[in-house]
Amino acid sequence: MKEELRKCKKCLLPETYETLLIDEDDNGCNMCKTSTFKKEGIDWDKRKLMLDKVIEKHRGKHEYDCIVPFSGGKDSSYTLYYLMKEYNIKPLVVRFNHGFMRTNHEKNTQRVLKKLGADFIDFTSNWKIVKKLMFESFKRKTDFCWHCHTGIYSFPLQVALKFKVPLILWGEPLAEMSAYYTYEDDVIEWEDEEKFNMVRNLGITADDMWGMIHTEEDPIDKRDLSPYTYPKLEDLQKMNYHSVCLGSYIPWDYKKNTEIIMNELGWEPDELEGVPKEINEEGAKIECWMQGTRDYIKYLKRGYSRVTQLTNFELRNDNMSVEDAQRWIDNFEGKKPASLEIFLEYMGITEEEFNSRVKDFIVPPFKPNFEDLQTGKPAHDMDEWYRENNIKK
Amino acid sequence: MLKKRLIPTLLLRNNRMVKGVEFDNYQDTGDPVFASKVYNSQYVDELVFIDIDATNESRSTNKEIIKSVSKECFMPLTIGGGVKSIEGIRDLLLVGADKVMINSAAYNDENLIKKSSEIFGAQCIVIGIDVRFENNEYVLYKNSGKIKLKTKLIDHLKRMEELGAGEFFINNITNDGVMKGYDLNLINIVTSNTNIPVIASGGAGNFKHLVDAYKSTSVSGLAMASIFHFGDNNPIRARFHLKNNKVNIKEV
Amino acid sequence: MIGVIDCGIGNLSSVKNALYFIGAESIIIKDPSLIKSMDKLILPGVGSFNVAMKRLTDQGFVSEIKDFANTGKYILGICLGMQLLADLGNESGITEGLGLIKGKVEFLKSSDLRIPHMGWNGIKLNNEHPILNNVKLRADFYFVHSYFFNTDSVNNILTYTDYGFEFPSIVCNDKKNVIGIQFHPEKSQKQGIKILQNFLSL
Numbered sequence: 001m002k003e004e005l006r007k008c009k010k011c012l013l014p015e016t017y018e019t020l021l022i023d024e025d026d027n028g029c030n031m032c033k034t035s036t037f038k039k040e041g042i043d044w045d046k047r048k049l050m051l052d053k054v055i056e057k058h059r060g061k062h063e064y065d066c067i068v069p070f071s072g073g074k075d076s077s078y079t080l081y082y083l084m085k086e087y088n089i090k091p092l093v094v095r096f097n098h099g100f101m102r103t104n105h106e107k108n109t110q111r112v113l114k115k116l117g118a119d120f121i122d123f124t125s126n127w128k129i130v131k132k133l134m135f136e137s138f139k140r141k142t143d144f145c146w147h148c149h150t151g152i153y154s155f156p157l158q159v160a161l162k163f164k165v166p167l168i169l170w171g172e173p174l175a176e177m178s179a180y181y182t183y184e185d186d187v188i189e190w191e192d193e194e195k196f197n198m199v200r201n202l203g204i205t206a207d208d209m210w211g212m213i214h215t216e217e218d219p220i221d222k223r224d225l226s227p228y229t230y231p232k233l234e235d236l237q238k239m240n241y242h243s244v245c246l247g248s249y250i251p252w253d254y255k256k257n258t259e260i261i262m263n264e265l266g267w268e269p270d271e272l273e274g275v276p277k278e279i280n281e282e283g284a285k286i287e288c289w290m291q292g293t294r295d296y297i298k299y300l301k302r303g304y305s306r307v308t309q310l311t312n313f314e315l316r317n318d319n320m321s322v323e324d325a326q327r328w329i330d331n332f333e334g335k336k337p338a339s340l341e342i343f344l345e346y347m348g349i350t351e352e353e354f355n356s357r358v359k360d361f362i363v364p365p366f367k368p369n370f371e372d373l374q375t376g377k378p379a380h381d382m383d384e385w386y387r388e389n390n391i392k393k
Numbered sequence: 394m395l396k397k398r399l400i401p402t403l404l405l406r407n408n409r410m411v412k413g414v415e416f417d418n419y420q421d422t423g424d425p426v427f428a429s430k431v432y433n434s435q436y437v438d439e440l441v442f443i444d445i446d447a448t449n450e451s452r453s454t455n456k457e458i459i460k461s462v463s464k465e466c467f468m469p470l471t472i473g474g475g476v477k478s479i480e481g482i483r484d485l486l487l488v489g490a491d492k493v494m495i496n497s498a499a500y501n502d503e504n505l506i507k508k509s510s511e512i513f514g515a516q517c518i519v520i521g522i523d524v525r526f527e528n529n530e531y532v533l534y535k536n537s538g539k540i541k542l543k544t545k546l547i548d549h550l551k552r553m554e555e556l557g558a559g560e561f562f563i564n565n566i567t568n569d570g571v572m573k574g575y576d577l578n579l580i581n582i583v584t585s586n587t588n589i590p591v592i593a594s595g596g597a598g599n600f601k602h603l604v605d606a607y608k609s610t611s612v613s614g615l616a617m618a619s620i621f622h623f624g625d626n627n628p629i630r631a632r633f634h635l636k637n638n639k640v641n642i643k644e645v
Numbered sequence: 646m647i648g649v650i651d652c653g654i655g656n657l658s659s660v661k662n663a664l665y666f667i668g669a670e671s672i673i674i675k676d677p678s679l680i681k682s683m684d685k686l687i688l689p690g691v692g693s694f695n696v697a698m699k700r701l702t703d704q705g706f707v708s709e710i711k712d713f714a715n716t717g718k719y720i721l722g723i724c725l726g727m728q729l730l731a732d733l734g735n736e737s738g739i740t741e742g743l744g745l746i747k748g749k750v751e752f753l754k755s756s757d758l759r760i761p762h763m764g765w766n767g768i769k770l771n772n773e774h775p776i777l778n779n780v781k782l783r784a785d786f787y788f789v790h791s792y793f794f795n796t797d798s799v800n801n802i803l804t805y806t807d808y809g810f811e812f813p814s815i816v817c818n819d820k821k822n823v824i825g826i827q828f829h830p831e832k833s834q835k836q837g838i839k840i841l842q843n844f845l846s847l
Contacts, residue, residue, distance in 0.1 A: 006637075015637050018630045022637055141625040180629060198434040203627055205431070208423030211409055301625065360572070361625055364601035394807055395758070396765045396785055436834060438765055464662050467834050469787060489658045491789075491832065514692050516761050516789045559761060590759050613764060643765040643785040645835070 004365050005303050008032060011315040012325055016302035016363045019179035030179050035316040038175075038183045044251050050188070051249035054242065055087050058167040064119070065089040066167035069156035072101070072109035073287045077267055078257040079171035079246050084116050092165060096155040096227070097124040098148040098288060103381050104270040105287040111266045123155060125227045129220070132213050133228075135347050141202050142297055142361045144343070145290070146209070150228035153191060153200045157231050157243065166241045173247040174199065177309075188248040196230050205230070254313060258282040272306060273337045274376045279310050279328055289385045292337030292376070299334055300358045303366035307333045338378035345388045396643045397607050398438040398614030399628055399635075400592060401621060403428060405444045405474070408454050412622045414570035416523075416538040419445075422622040426461045433466040435628040436645045440470050441562070441592075441616055443494065443521075445537055447475025456488045463489030473521055473562075477502065482509050486517060494562055496521035497535040500542060500549075503556055510557025519592075520558045522549065524579065525566050531579060538566045550587050561587060562616065564594040570619050572598025575606040584611045592616050599624065600634040607640045647671040647845070648683035650710075650726075652690075652700040660689045660723070663831035667838060669845050680709040685718060685844070690725030694734030694750055694792065697725055698742060707743060714745050719847050720823045727816070727825030728794055736792055745823045746816050748796030758809045761791040766828075768804040768814050776824055776843045777803065777815075784836040786828040788814075794825060 005014040006022050008029035013020050021030040059065050068083065068091045070076040083089055093113065101109075113120050130147050137146035160168050173189040174181045180199050181189050189195075197203075204212070206229040214220040236243075258281070261267040269283030273292030285291050285306065299305040307329050314320035344351060355370055362368060403425050404411050410428055413419035422428075429440055440462070444455050452475060459472055472485055473494025482493045493513075498505055499520055510518050523538050524531045524546060533542040533549060550561065563583050565576040575596040584591050594616035597603055606615055620626050635642050649660055651673045664671045664687075671687075674680060688710070690697055701707050714720055722730045731742040734750040742750070753762055765785035770777070793812040796802065806814035806827070817824045824844070830837035 015634075019633045020637075021633055140623055143625050179633070193430075194434045197431040198629065199627075201431070202625070203428070203431045203621060204423060205427040207427060211421045211423060360598075362599070364599050394766065395762065395788075398764050433834075463658060465666070467659070467663055467666070467831055467838055469789075469832050486656050487658065489656075489662065491656070491659070515791075516763060517691070560763065588759055590761075590763050613759065644767065644783050645781075645785075 004367070010322070011312040012308060012322065012329070013312050014302070014304050014308070014366075016366055017304065017308075021179065030182075031177075031312070032316055034175065034179070034183050038251060042183060042186065042251070047188075047249045051246075054167065054244070054249075055083075055089065058242070059087075059089065062165045063163050064092040064165045066091050066169050067156050067160045067163075067165050068093050068118075068169055069152065070095045070120075071152070071287050072105055072112065073285070074254065074258045074261065074267070074269075074283050075171040077108065077112045077261045077265065079169065080112065080116060080118070081261055081265060082246065082250070083169060084118070091118050091169075092159070092163060093118045093120045094156040094159045095120070095122045096148075096151040097122055098145075098151065099124055099127060099130055100289045100385075101287060102270065102289050103384055104268060108267050112261070115265045121159060123227070125151060126224060129224045131346055132220070133209065136209065136213050137202065137204070138347065139357065140204070140212075142301065142358050143202060144297075144347075145294065146202055146204060147228060148288075149200045149202065150196075150206065150230075153196055154206075154230045155227050157236065157241070158227075158229075160241065160243075161231055161235055161239065164239060166239045168241065168243040170243070170245045171247060172252050173245040176247065176252050189245040191243045191245065193230055193233055201230075254282045254284070255317075255319070271379060273339060273379050274332060274335055275306050275310065276328060276332055279307065279314070284310060289339065289379070289382075290343065292339040292379070293343040296337050296340065297358060300368045300370075301361050301366070302363050303368065304329075305333045334373065335376035336373045337376055339382055339385070342382075342385060342387060394641060396438075396641050397612070397635075398592070399603075399631060399642060400439045400441055400614050400616045401432050401437050401628065402441045402443060402594060402616045402618045404618065405442055405455060405458065406446050408458075410622075411445070412570060412618050416566050416569060422618075425458050429462040429466050432628065433468065436632070436643070437468070437628045438614065438643055439468060440466065441494070442470070442472045442474075444472075444474025452481070456484060459485065459490050460488045471519055471562075473519070477505065479505070479509055479512065482513060482517075486513060492517050492519050492560070494519040494521045496523065497540075499553060500533075500535055500544060503552070506553060506556040506558060510559070515557050515559035515589075518558050519560045519562050520553045521562045521564070522546070523564050523566050526576070526579075531582070534566065546582070547586050550583060554587050554589055558589060560590045560592065560613075562592045562594060564616075565596065568596035569594070571596060572602075572619050572623070574598065574602040575615070577606060577609055580606065580610040580612050590614070600626070600631055603631060603635060604638045604640060607635065608638075646683055647685045647687060648674045648680060649687045649689065650680075650706065651675050652697060652704060652706060656691060657689060659829070659831045660687060663838060663841055664845075667842050667845060669841075677705045677709040680706070680713050683713070683718075685847070686710070686713055686720045687844075688720065688722040688726035688729060690723065690729060692725060694725065694728060694736040694742070695738065695740040697729055698734065698740050701729070701743075710743060711745065714818070714823050717820065717822050719844065720745070721844050722823075722825040723831070724790060724827060724829055727827055728790075728792060730816075730818075730823060730825045731794055731796075734792075746794075746796070746801055746818045746825060747798045748794050748801070748813075748816065750792050751795045753791050753793050753808065753812070761789055762808050763789045765833075766806050766808065768806055768828075769811070770804055771802045772800065774803050774815075774817060774821060774824070775847060776840060778843050780839050780843070781836050784833075786814075786830070786833040786837060788828045790827060794827065
């Protein structure tokens with residue numbers, strides 16, 4: 001099954017990883033090359049000076065110096081910490097809340113915000129609509145997170161417009177984990193409509209989605225799609241918006257960033273479903289309790305999952321050996337999450353229906369084996385997660 | 394070297410995009426202008442719009458759609474559906490279409506093909522052909538697959554090329570929307586019976602289908618829709634997959 | 646102000662839209678007497694060489710364009726517009742072109758490749774020119790043509806493209822102010838738009 005997939009010999013990312021290009025001469029890949037370029041080919045001193053200018057240009061001129069889109073995870077916590085410590089700015093912290101925040105994660109959010117001191121807007125959209133969006137998105141793409149992808153990247157910009165704050169500072173650049181954007185392009189990565197259409201919204205705009213879920217029997221108010229609607233370009237341009245990634249100005253280092261927020265703010269990692277603690281010391285993806293199911297779908301479609309994603313960074317940065325990484329992958333990937341039943345409840349479908357949908361979306365050349373899957377250990381806080389208790393048999 | 398083309402098709406009905414299976418059971422798949430912007434940000438090679446209702450009302454809407462799309466998408470645009478007159482072709486070219494697809498009208502108005510090719514240039518005229526495989530041969534259909542024709546496929550190809558067609562857009566109705574792969578046999582028959590570029594449509598469900606069609610036929614481009622509407626795929630991912638499998642596609 | 650020549654046979658909206666997108670002020674020129682007051686000229690074109698030259702001649706564009714070129718101001722010919730810049734065209738008989746860049750337009754047929762040459766193809770740099778500043782030279786551009794610009798003057802060839810054989814895809818005159826591009830920059834997405842932006846800044 002897995003042996004059929006070609007992989008990069010250094011970082012073990014498989015050919016089904018989106019935008020991965022395997023180099024047939026040396027079996028390396030474009031992601032490894034870009035990691036090298038990031039260290040050697042970018043003038044980070046010059047980039048830092050550019051950031052100084054951007055901050056000063058906006059300081060004090062509006063109700064807030066900038067908007068910091070925030071989830072409470074390691075990247076946005078570091079972004080907020082860095083900007084406030086380095087520049088002493090007055091930010092408006094904005095969170096689009098996907099509705100699946102775990103308890104330890106909420107504790108982290110409290111620690112970060114109370115230790116740093118900033119105004120915070122936390123918005124959670126209508127759960128009944130979210131369920132419909134999850135279902136439609138799962139049906140068409142087997143990626144049920146459409147509401148989250150679109151909300152996270154649209155809502156902070158809507159807030160920026162409402163408060164008339166043109167500078168929006170995001171965290172890690174896409175160049176860190178894909179080739180949609182590359183370090184070799186030598187540009188500052190923006191979070192703009194082009195990127196939104198290219199990678200964020202799965203090719204479905206809020207308007208499209210309304211047309212897809214609205215029926216005569218079950219009509220949907222167009223306003224219910226507004227949290228997911230990307231603001232009009234003219235409005236953003238009128239305000240001279242500047243929506244950029246901090247990771248284009250300073251070199252992004254997950255390990256170092258997480259160490260800092262752990263030491264300075266008391267931020268704590270948590271356990272993920274299907275992932276050993278030892279390789280998630282940076283606390284990736286601890287904010288969402290749907291992580292287990294999301295990673296499971298990825299495994300079924302593409303033959304790799306969260307463990308591969310985490311070890312690839314260690315491998316690219318020479319922090320782990322290939323043998324160790326492969327051992328983690330073999331022992332932990334490919335298990336069914338205990339929380340799958342929660343997803344099935346939310347969607348009102350059976351596991352057979354789930355499998356049958358995912359089967360249609362398998363990315364060749366991978367071929368999953370639905371029969372031999374073991375169920376993994378539940379996460380320690382699974383009992384705290386919201387249930388609908390309507391499992392369909 | 395000339396690259397193989399990746400061409401999303403956008404079916405239009407009542408100002409919305411739709412997608413069906415075997416020319417039936419259409420589902421709403423979004424707004425065509427927004428979708429064009431999405432495809433544009435993903436560096437597709439061309440866009441083909443087909444109006445499946447092709448009524449008089451929809452014709453002016455189609456012009457509005459092309460007009461809006463051509464303001465922001467700087468790549469070739471083809472539009473088809475109910476095209477049956479020189480004025481109609483001129484109108485569409487003037488609002489920003491680069492090519493016009495003629496399907497049903499080609500069967501009873503050869504003069505349209507000849508004249509429009511002379512006036513606008515062969516490269517503007519795409520002949521759309523819908524077929525079904527029945528009783529061991531390919532049978533041509535017109536009017537969105539509703540009317541069966543006696544014309545033979547190879548005769549039609551040769552005649553259209555003679556009259557000045559610039560490109561063929563060939564679709565097997567039975568494969569359309571089914572997402573189980575292109576009809577490679579059909580593609581090979583068409584490419585070996587014409588000297589002009591051939592775009593094949595109908596059947597793409599995953600990237601392997603694209604690789605198979607590009608590598609085992611001499612098709613110039615592949616058109617697709619369901620793979621993007623109903624798959625967790627986008628053209629950029631397709632591009633990387635094709636490159637990993639040694640298909641020559643566009644560099645950006 | 647950029648003048649976009651309308652000699653009645655081309656679809657101008659793509660060029661207009663692209664110019665608008667990059668913030669260039671442009672007008673469509675139907676009256677040749679307006680040419681001299683333009684800052685730059687674009688000659689787009691779709692169709693056949695002899696029909697286009699006939700219209701340019703009949704409507705009085707030829708001498709105005711030639712004079713404009715002599716002033717040193719920039720002219721950009723696109724696709725058929727690039728071919729019209731040649732001395733001669735060979736489509737349905739021999740026709741005189743504008744003669745602004747040394748060369749002859751001939752049929753593209755070579756080996757058994759399909760005609761027209763339609764789709765995305767690459768360019769290989771032969772001579773530098775500011776119109777290619779910051780353009781990703783490994784990118785592909787959109788071609789659609791059945792004839793090509795043939796010239797022996799290697800100094801006038803900025804880029805080559807391979808379609809069975811290598812033909813000139815971008816050419817310019819000795820003074821470097823008249824440029825011809827065989828592909829459609831206004832249809833070649835980001836890199837094509839960059840070329841137009843460069844033309845605007847020349």
